[in-house]
Amino acid sequence: MHAAEEAARAVRPTQAPAQPQAQPPAAPPDPREGPPEGPHEGLRALTDLFAETGVPAPLAARTAARLGPGAAGRLRDDPWRLLRVPGVGPRQADHFARAVLGPDARPDDPRRGRALVLHLLTEAARAGHTVTPAADVVSALERVQVADPRRAVEAALDEAEVLALTEEPEFDEEAFEEDAEPPEPEETLGPARWALAEEAAAEGFRRLTLTAEPLLDDATVKGLRDGLPEDRSLALTAALRTGVSVLRGTPRDLARTALDVAAAAAGAGVRAAVAAPTDRAATVLAAADGAAVTSLHRLLEPHDDPSGAPGAVVYGRGEQRPLDLDLVIVTDASALDVELCAVLVEACPDGAHLVLCAEPDAPPPAGPGRPLDDLEASETVPVVTLDAAPQSDPIGTLTEAVRGGDLVAVDAPGREVVIVPADGHEEAVHRTVQLVTDSIPRALGIPIDDVQVVTPTTGGDAGATALNTAIKARLNPGPGRFGGLDPGDRVVVAAPLPHAAVGETGTVTGGGAHGLDVEFPTGPTVISPADASRLRHGWAITIDQARGTPRPAIVAVMTPDGLSRPLVTTAFGLAHRHLSVVQGAGPNLAKAVRDTPAPPRRTRLARLMTQ
Known part of the structure; x- marks a missing residue:
């Protein structure tokens, strides 16, 4: 799952409605749909629709959260709206549209083209881009068999969820030569949000x-x-x-x-x-x-x-x-x-x-x-x-070396830094569980509550989800009585709540029809059933979620996926007293530290500041 998808927020001042929203609100009620549905009726209607069309049932809650209580009616009117749900791709949306519309589901349907434009730009946003060249969007639409990509772009612009922007070219020395043709402005597209x-x-x-x-x-x-x-x-x-x-x-x-x-x-x-x-x-x-x-x-x-x-x-x-x-x-x-x-x-x-x-x-x-x-x-x-x-402690010395592009061995007489080799994902998970539940508390006297596992990604065989599954099985086994969570589970806020920011961790203390009881650093709070989906198990969290919040002990699980020098530097720098590095990336770790900066992003703010 994308980090941006985990951290998606809807943030706006109550008294400034023009502020952008992180998740678009549900569309206004359509009088043809009859009285507005409550959340339970809406979810039931959506579950029924998905059962009719062969869509996996677990997708219903995520779809309701994204499209609102009237999701079923909106999807019957425009099945390609399913592309707004994280994790749904064009093939799945086309299959769903054929199940809903039958022979009326055509590749040239304007609703399809419009939805694909927004989907492509949303995927780019999940990679960090705020804008995408219009030519790239047109090319991508052609690859998914949109007959008239320009028409699809115009349809998306009409919906006001996509904006067309003109980027003035940057001039270099060659642009001022006598016979040089002035560069043309570039047309870009971006989600309005x-x-x-x-x-x-x-x-x-x-x-x-x-x-x-x-x-x-x-x-x-x-x-x-x-x-x-x-x-x-x-x-x-x-x-x-x-x-x-x-x-x-x-x-x-x-x-x-x-x-x-x-x-x-x-x-x-x-x-x-x-x-x-x-x-x-x-x-x-x-x-x-x-x-x-x-x-x-x-x-x-x-x-x-x-x-x-x-x-x-x-x-x-x-x-x-x-x-x-x-x-x-x-x-x-x-x-x-x-x-x-x-x-x-x-x-x-x-x-x-x-x-x-x-x-x-x-x-x-x-x-x-x-x-x-x-x-x-x-x-x-x-x-x-x-x-x-000057860095005199082993953790600081290692972190500063990595910041400079060098993965070095450091002298750590007090076991401030420990490198734990792991041959493959399975061993990386095993070693991590061992460190959290036994080695660090027993050998260093650091309580489990002060140990945080961090990793570059959520998914994968040694990502945060897999690590949490293994740690829970050892520390707090249970049936997941409350939406997959049990009292005693550590949780992390994956999308913002009124009670806590993304990356905040807490402990589940109970739950029921009223919601989920969670103890956060500021005290106990109740998370409503509708908001509980914004929590994930939190013994292991992504480096993005952990950043800015140091812990006494960090277990940094390094796998080959998603590594970069800035990410590794951030992970190591989170440790206050002890750092265990589960080295499951092999030579890729040193290569990432030496050669891999953060991926570039297409953005506009620097230009906007000088206009």
Whole structure:
């Protein structure tokens, strides 16, 4: 399963309805469908439809969550809407359409072409792209036997879920030669949800930059800078004098500097806040300094969508109710996709200062876009890089070597780093279970609750799903009484909840008709039955879900799939006291560290910042 699919969110301020949504709301009721269906009646109708047409029953819940209570009626009217459901491809949708429409299901049906355009762009978004060249979309439509691809694109544009965008060409030296033909603008297409979010993020960054004034006078800033190293002094100055700034450095250096800047600003009367990716990360960061730290999710005040949009979370902070802050410092801001980034800048009032912290060459976010990298590439905001403190501990030494492209052996007399070879997926799973349930608690005295397994992917024979199955069988066997979960299971938030951000982990304590009882770092909460599908088993989670939340012990399961230098660096850097590397990737691990950067993404934010 795609990481972006796991982390799909519907985020928008309650008082700013123009904000983009992560999952489109259900379509308005069609009067021909009769009275609106409740969730139970809707799911029953959908289950019946799938039984009639031979669609696997487990797909019903996922389809209802994506298309809403009236999904069955909408699919009867347009069976190719099934392509909106993650995991459904053109062949399955065509088969379903033939089962629903019979001989009327034709390859040239306008509904098919329209749905395929959105499907292709959504698949590109799952790979991180916010836009795709129109020519690539047309070529892909031809390969799936769409007779008139241009007509299909026009039909998708008419639905307003797809936008056509013109990208002005970049000029190089050859373009200015006397006989050179000027390059033609490139037409691109993007899902409206992501294209609008990218525009909103750029607009917000420009607004904060233009409305910013120094938060403190020069004499006060000079006093705060006295005695600071040059890099820390530059970071403090950028935070207090400019509307938006980027701070790069190692996780430990960033955490220390973020807390110091916030404390210095607050001591001079500035309303400041430090926001971490999860409540657990915020707790760890606050414990190191006693500072006031919160999660970004909680800072934005999430709650249920009153419109009842399926899978939606809305934020109470926005244009009409901005944050009561002068300075916001976000740790691990490289994890922000364009949608959450748009919500964040919309919540910052005019004149507020925003500091975005990230490691150098950090992995891009799980969702589409790469806002932080684009912001830096636009050269419109100051970027301060902290001098890396010398690494004396084995975990830090290994992580910094990997960041530089080298996989080295480190001396770890206290077993801070242990490499565990694994020949194949089966052995990787076996070794991981052994480490979590026995070796690390017994040999190092680190409780199982403080051990987190991370891996590049969800699927596969040694992905997060397979690892969780094996760990549950040893630690907490059970029938999965509550939607596959049992009391005692560790869970991770795979799509945002009002109660917790993506990547937050907790423990199931009970459940019933009222929902699922989960103990999160901030305390107990009840997850409604409709929202429980946003949880997954969480003994093993993807590196994307884990980023920004260090743990005492990390078991990094390295398999050949999905490896890159930024991802490996992030995985190793999550360990605070101990790192076990289950080496199931063979020579591919060293090759990925040496040669494989993060995959490129097609985005627009850097261009939008300079328009």
